[in-house]
Amino acid sequence: MTRPLPRFLARLLLLPVLLVPAAFMPASAAADGAARDGSPAQRPGQAAIASAHALATDAGFEVLDRGGNAFDAAVAVSAALSVVEPISSGLGGGGFFLLHQQDGGRDVFIDAREMAPAAATADRYRTADGKLDSAMAEDGPWAAAIPGLPAALVHVAEKYGRLPLAESLAPAIRLARDGFPVYGRLERGYAARREVMERFPGTRQVFLAGGQPPKQGQVFRQPDLARTLELLASDGFDGFYRGPVAKKLIAGVRAEGGRWTAADLSGYTVREREPLRFRYRGWDVVTAPPPSSGGVALAQMMQILAGWDLPELDPALRTHLTIESMRRAFRDRTFYLGDPDFVHVPVEVLTSPYYAAGLRATINPEKATPSDMLPGLPTPLEDEETTHFSIIDADGNRAAVTQTVNLLFGSGLVPPGTGVMLNNEMDDFALVPGQPNAFGVMGFEANAPEPGKRPLSSMTPTFMVSPERVAVLGTPGGSRIITMVLLGALGVAEGLDAQAVAALPRYHQQWMPDVVSAESGAFDADLAAKLRAKGHTLRLPEDAVSGRASSHTWGNMQTVVWDRRGNVLEGGSDPRNDVGSAKVRAVAPAAAR
Ligand code: GLY
Numbered sequence: 002m003t004r005p006l007p008r009f010l011a012r013l014l015l016l017p018v019l020l021v022p023a024a025f026m027p028a029s030a031a032a033d034g035a036a037r038d039g040s041p042a043q044r045p046g047q048a049a050i051a052s053a054h055a056l057a058t059d060a061g062f063e064v065l066d067r068g069g070n071a072f073d074a075a076v077a078v079s080a081a082l083s084v085v086e087p088i089s090s091g092l093g094g095g096g097f098f099l100l101h102q103q104d105g106g107r108d109v110f111i112d113a114r115e116m117a118p119a120a121a122t123a124d125r126y127r128t129a130d131g132k133l134d135s136a137m138a139e140d141g142p143w144a145a146a147i148p149g150l151p152a153a154l155v156h157v158a159e160k161y162g163r164l165p166l167a168e169s170l171a172p173a174i175r176l177a178r179d180g181f182p183v184y185g186r187l188e189r190g191y192a193a194r195r196e197v198m199e200r201f202p203g204t205r206q207v208f209l210a211g212g213q214p215p216k217q218g219q220v221f222r223q224p225d226l227a228r229t230l231e232l233l234a235s236d237g238f239d240g241f242y243r244g245p246v247a248k249k250l251i252a253g254v255r256a257e258g259g260r261w262t263a264a265d266l267s268g269y270t271v272r273e274r275e276p277l278r279f280r281y282r283g284w285d286v287v288t289a290p291p292p293s294s295g296g297v298a299l300a301q302m303m304q305i306l307a308g309w310d311l312p313e314l315d316p317a318l319r320t321h322l323t324i325e326s327m328r329r330a331f332r333d334r335t336f337y338l339g340d341p342d343f344v345h346v347p348v349e350v351l352t353s354p355y356y357a358a359g360l361r362a363t364i365n366p367e368k369a370t371p372s373d374m375l376p377g378l379p380t381p382l383e384d385e386e387t388t389h390f391s392i393i394d395a396d397g398n399r400a401a402v403t404q405t406v407n408l409l410f411g412s413g414l415v416p417p418g419t420g421v422m423l424n425n426e427m428d429d430f431a432l433v434p435g436q437p438n439a440f441g442v443m444g445f446e447a448n449a450p451e452p453g454k455r456p457l458s459s460m461t462p463t464f465m466v467s468p469e470r471v472a473v474l475g476t477p478g479g480s481r482i483i484t485m486v487l488l489g490a491l492g493v494a495e496g497l498d499a500q501a502v503a504a505l506p507r508y509h510q511q512w513m514p515d516v517v518s519a520e521s522g523a524f525d526a527d528l529a530a531k532l533r534a535k536g537h538t539l540r541l542p543e544d545a546v547s548g549r550a551s552s553h554t555w556g557n558m559q560t561v562v563w564d565r566r567g568n569v570l571e572g573g574s575d576p577r578n579d580v581g582s583a584k585v586r587a588v589a590p591a592a593a594r
Pocket of ligand 1: 387407408426458459460479
């Protein structure tokens with residue numbers, strides 16, 4: 002096996018950066034974007050919300066109708082999804098909130114990523130022969146990091162909302178207490194994860210309350226979760242991270258052999274970070290900084306691709322170049338990305354347009370660049386974990402939020418009496434250097450676990466802003482989030498409407514393993530043949546001989562687009578998901594209420 006030489010390569014690729022005189026550096030995208038975005042007095046006058054569940058979209062509108070802004074609506078949608086989509090995200094997980102305040106044109110990134118508990122050191126996740134112990138990393142108490150989502154709900158409501166937290170949480174509390182109809186994806190997800198979940202008494206209390214697993218059409222109630230949400234609503238941060246809920250969380254984790262402490266919970270903090278910004282062919286792109294790897298990779302890929310007028314190219318060449326940009330961004334992800342509170346992440350270099358120009362120069366338009374060979378692991382099914390929603394309110398405020406418990410139903414562990422499904426985000430650390438995690442991505446020191454550290458994420462909530470259009474987008478999908486957001490963003494830049502963006506076919510390359518995967522129908526036979534002729538190894542559902550080659554459809558993109566020319570709002574909800582919903586309707590601008 003050849004060990005890659007990323008530092009050496011990075012230096013080589015940096016040469017063009019060093020050779021470009023500073024006078025030719027572009028003006029700051031931040032200043033440029035904020036001024037253009039904030040100055041027109043234009044406001045949509047109606048609101049748009051796209052989320053993975055119609056009940057969550059409705060929760061957001063309920064709060065807007067009560068006089069809330071996009072940030073109150075984000076709290077309502079986030080909490081409602083935590084109730085109706087426990088398969089994907091919840092109070093036991095974390096998330097990233099990318100917010101834009103139209104007055105003043107300010108963007109802020111709320112990092113509510115989970116933090117490793119003090120006892121979760123790397124040695125716990127290794128087998129006797131030094132391999133990754135996937136069961137420890139994915140199932141039960143040691144898989145779970147300290148949740149961040151409850152703290153984010155409190156923070157966003159208190160600092161950015163117009164309504165009390167209790168009002169924004171009211172729809173979620175109602176949905177947890179009174180229940181909602183089980184849908185097919187929830188029933189199937191439970192069946193897939195049932196063996197792990199039914200090991201834990203607290204989880205059985207929630208999901209087997211009626212004696213049988215959740216069945217499509219039945220009403221699913223979560224009274225303990227309703228009480229936990231009520232305590233959050235009345236006591237804020239302390240309602241979850243101190244007091245009776247915290248005690249039950251710690252007791253439930255310890256009863257299963259884990260070791261959370263009161264200090265782990267009370268020490269949780271959300272971080273406000275500067276969003277990452279870059280330019281792409283007339284667009285300002287505002288996206289997720291570390292500890293997401295998604296924004297850095299998106300900046301690399303889009304700035305590499307900015308050198309070509311993609312819509313003008315032959316589809317095979319366009320796809321080849323896009324794949325090559327993915328390969329290069331994921332290589333850097335492997336070595337350089339981690340929690341910026343713990344490691345230095347060279348964001349400025351990695352997201353420089355001149356570094357991208359250097360990477361572009363290494364792409365052969367005729368031939369795939371081989372990634373260093375490693376035994377490849379199949380990438381597992383990963384379309385249904387994590388969730389994303391997008392909001393623009395009547396005043397032009399916007400929220401792009403991606404939240405998660407990591408894999409299906411996270412760790413599977415609900416500490417008794419809480420109704421809170423704990424995440425399995427510890428698997429997003431590089432628990433054993435160089436060994437791929439559940440998404441087949443690997444890492445080294447930058448993403449090694451440490452007490453209080455946040456695991457590297459792929460979640461990529463993103464805004465795209467041009468003088469004519471504003472788009473808010475994101476999707477679940479593990480490491481494929483990054484490339485799905487890339488394809489969506491390229492679709493926005495090409496002028497596709499919100500629904501077409503959400504429906505775009507998807508493909509993915511992540512450096513290692515050196516294969517291109519794609520969802521069913523993404524490549525027709527001619528395109529597949531041309532890509533193979535350029536040297537790409539394709540893993541297509543159409544060719545699958547084993548059941549794990551690739552899931553047939555990926556992601557669950559939720560996007561809203563504001564066309565400022567005609568002052569038109571559009572929502573796009575991924576057609577792959579039958580309970581999602583994008584709605585646009587009038588709500589009175591806050592100033593008029
Ligand atoms: N757990 C998925 C992610 O954060 O990328």
